[in-house]
Amino acid sequence: MPELKLQIDASLCQGNGRCYDLATDLFGDDEEGYGKVLGDGAVPPEKEDDARRAVLNCPEHAIRLIGGT
Amino acid sequence: MAVDNRFAQEHWEKRDKESPGRHTEIITGPVSDWASDFSHMEPEWATDPYSIQDELRVRCPIAHTDRFGGAWLPTSYDDIAAIAHDTENFSSRAIIMGNFRPPRELAPIGGSPPITSDPPFHHDARKLLLPAFTKTAVSTLESPTRAFCHSLIDALGDRDVVDAAAEYAQLIPMRVIADMLGFPPEDGPQFREFAKNTLEGINLPPQERVTRMSALFYYLLAQVHDHLENPREDLTTFLINAELNGRKLDVSHVVGTMTLLLIAGTDTTASAIGASLWHLAGNPRDRERLTGEPELVPVAMEEFLRAYAPVSMARLVKQDVLFRGAEMRTDDWVLLPFPAANRDPAQFDRADEVIIDRDINRHAAFGLGIHRCVGSHLARMELRVALQVWLERIPSFSLADASAVRWSAGQVRGPHKLPVRIRSGQPQAAS
Numbered sequence: 001m002p003e004l005k006l007q008i009d010a011s012l013c014q015g016n017g018r019c020y021d022l023a024t025d026l027f028g029d030d031e032e033g034y035g036k037v038l039g040d041g042a043v044p045p046e047k048e049d050d051a052r053r054a055v056l057n058c059p060e061h062a063i064r065l066i067g068g069t
Numbered sequence: 070m071a072v073d074n075r076f077a078q079e080h081w082e083k084r085d086k087e088s089p090g091r092h093t094e095i096i097t098g099p100v101s102d103w104a105s106d107f108s109h110m111e112p113e114w115a116t117d118p119y120s121i122q123d124e125l126r127v128r129c130p131i132a133h134t135d136r137f138g139g140a141w142l143p144t145s146y147d148d149i150a151a152i153a154h155d156t157e158n159f160s161s162r163a164i165i166m167g168n169f170r171p172p173r174e175l176a177p178i179g180g181s182p183p184i185t186s187d188p189p190f191h192h193d194a195r196k197l198l199l200p201a202f203t204k205t206a207v208s209t210l211e212s213p214t215r216a217f218c219h220s221l222i223d224a225l226g227d228r229d230v231v232d233a234a235a236e237y238a239q240l241i242p243m244r245v246i247a248d249m250l251g252f253p254p255e256d257g258p259q260f261r262e263f264a265k266n267t268l269e270g271i272n273l274p275p276q277e278r279v280t281r282m283s284a285l286f287y288y289l290l291a292q293v294h295d296h297l298e299n300p301r302e303d304l305t306t307f308l309i310n311a312e313l314n315g316r317k318l319d320v321s322h323v324v325g326t327m328t329l330l331l332i333a334g335t336d337t338t339a340s341a342i343g344a345s346l347w348h349l350a351g352n353p354r355d356r357e358r359l360t361g362e363p364e365l366v367p368v369a370m371e372e373f374l375r376a377y378a379p380v381s382m383a384r385l386v387k388q389d390v391l392f393r394g395a396e397m398r399t400d401d402w403v404l405l406p407f408p409a410a411n412r413d414p415a416q417f418d419r420a421d422e423v424i425i426d427r428d429i430n431r432h433a434a435f436g437l438g439i440h441r442c443v444g445s446h447l448a449r450m451e452l453r454v455a456l457q458v459w460l461e462r463i464p465s466f467s468l469a470d471a472s473a474v475r476w477s478a479g480q481v482r483g484p485h486k487l488p489v490r491i492r493s494g495q496p497q498a499a500s
Contacts, residue, residue, distance in 0.1 A: 014441040017204055017446060021204075021449075032200060057429060
């Protein structure tokens with residue numbers, strides 16, 4: 001099964017920071033507080049719930065989880 | 070070195086004489102029909118806006134009023150989100166709905182950038198502020214905030230009943246923002262007056278409103294002069310020295326942004342802290358769960374922010390537009406009640422219930438779109454610390470007199486009087 005990957009659409013992100021509040025291993029903030037995925041955005045299987053929680057809590061629908069089934 | 074004369078007297082003296090813009094008739098008194106005559110300034114709204122908003126969402130869902138010179142009130146999440154994201158049709162040149170509309174020429178900067186700014190100016194004015202308000206930046210304030218919260222609890226002494234709003238919730242953001250701006254901490258009580266005048270004084274006679282707003286302006290100007298003489302590491306000195314496109318900021322921009330930080334930084338967060346404590350005082354099951362599971366506080370507070378979102382924001386219609394059946398005219402107000410968006414059953418399961426472990430919580434308490442509250446990370450830190458310290462120090466408390474609780478009307482709603490019983494009133498057994 002292909003690995004899941006996270007992407008943030010920078011044109012939608014407003015820096016609410018729910019992603020890096022909820023999934024500190026997957027997201028961080030830049031110097032202006034906008035969210036960024038850590039590393040290449042790959043989600044280890046044990047972090048999939050955290051990734052989904054971040055996606056579903058983003059007020060701007062700016063996070064996508066791609067790949068997988 | 071050139072003398073910085075941006076703040077010299079002649080530049081701001083004319084401020085009181087010129088009052089371009091449009092005044093409209095002040096209409097107060099009981100609302101005849103919330104769908105066609107709504108007012109967020111009346112006591113029914115302050116006491117319980119949710120049942121009004123829930124009813125309108127089913128009936129309208131966009132209400133109108135002739136008060137404030139004409140205003141609209143969307144109540145569904147979708148409509149509120151759409152307008153918040155639409156900067157083509159809706160301007161932020163004024164964001165506190167009242168009986169005065171500033172002149173159109175004030176756009177795209179507005180009186181208090183960046184909250185009153187429209188694109189493209191908005192982007193750069195906001196970018197200036199963002200680094201000071203990241204989660205990482207505000208984390209350095211957590212330890213002093215926690216110590217201050219403890220000192221407030223200490224100061225409650227051994228009384229049985231205390232005012233959790235006036236003696237706790239309101240004092241925390243006052244102190245934090247005073248420290249950030251570099252204002253004397255003892256001026257805190259004045260900030261509450263400034264915020265009250267700005268947010269709740271919209272139906273005052275025009276001259277009275279100008280006089281009160283001028284008091285805030287002159288207070289801030291005095292702070293600017295103090296910082297010019299004694300520069301120090303704080304946001305005021307930062308704004309005095311900041312540059313946009315190679316030019317230092319105009320006095321109106323410096324003082325306007327200070328106004329924003331002071332007003333938006335005090336009553337809003339105080340309301341969130343107060344409303345959360347009010348909920349816990351009245352719901353022992355939730356209170357007991359949080360004292361037993363303090364790690365749940367960050368999740369629970371998001372639910373308090375959803376269910377009791379303090380802030381509504383206003384826009385002005387840029388040009389006539391037909392918005393989802395509403396014939397909005399140029400310079401009509403649109404009030405965006407984020408609390409109503411947060412209780413829309415089309416967006417949230419069991420929207421009218423407070424579920425403190427709600428896992429999916431895409432609420433709009435800090436707004437949507439480009440004007441997302443610049444202080445949201447600061448507000449979240451303050452709210453979390455305030456609740457953690459209170460629950461740790463006062464795990465058992467209840468409403469002393471539910472009928473004595475008072476909520477503010479207007480665009481920032483929270484308890485300004487919240488008597489809670491923090492001791493049983495019985496002589497304490499020796500332990």
